[in-house]
Amino acid sequence: MTCAHVVDVALKKTDGVDTVDVSLNKGLATVKLKAGNHVSVPQLWNLLHEKGYTPKTTVVVVKGVAENVAGTARLKVTGTNDVLVLSADPKAAAAFMDVRTRTGQTIQVQGTMEPGKNLKAAVPLQVRQVRP
């Protein structure tokens, strides 16, 4: 059984996962999720860790309601009841500013998350792109 197959099967077994595409050359697994899923990024990181792999930079596309709490931009993800803290990607500062003008609106954010030493710990989503 190849590594790609192990990763593919493990991710597909996760409730809420629709399709999985594992690229061995790129060291990348692209996961598309079903509507109404309750999947979180740390959940997928932990799954990979349990299988003996180390998760790295993760590109995330997520839909949620923009919030501004005490000056901190956040995205409320109702599917998981998660609240993602948003931060600026140095290469896309304008996108982060855009989020700040959309408080209370449902938006789609594309960004990156870096796993820390504790895979269960919350990490900020660095905003790259925002769509209404």
Next chain:
Amino acid sequence: MRKRLLFLTCAAIAMALPGRAELLQVELSIFGMD
């Protein structure tokens, strides 16, 4: 009974509302896969 019906109706409406927020796609970079 009426309160319960109202609650169930509200819950059903909330579930059906468009713009429900969730993760749509995740691209995981993985180290150690060969």
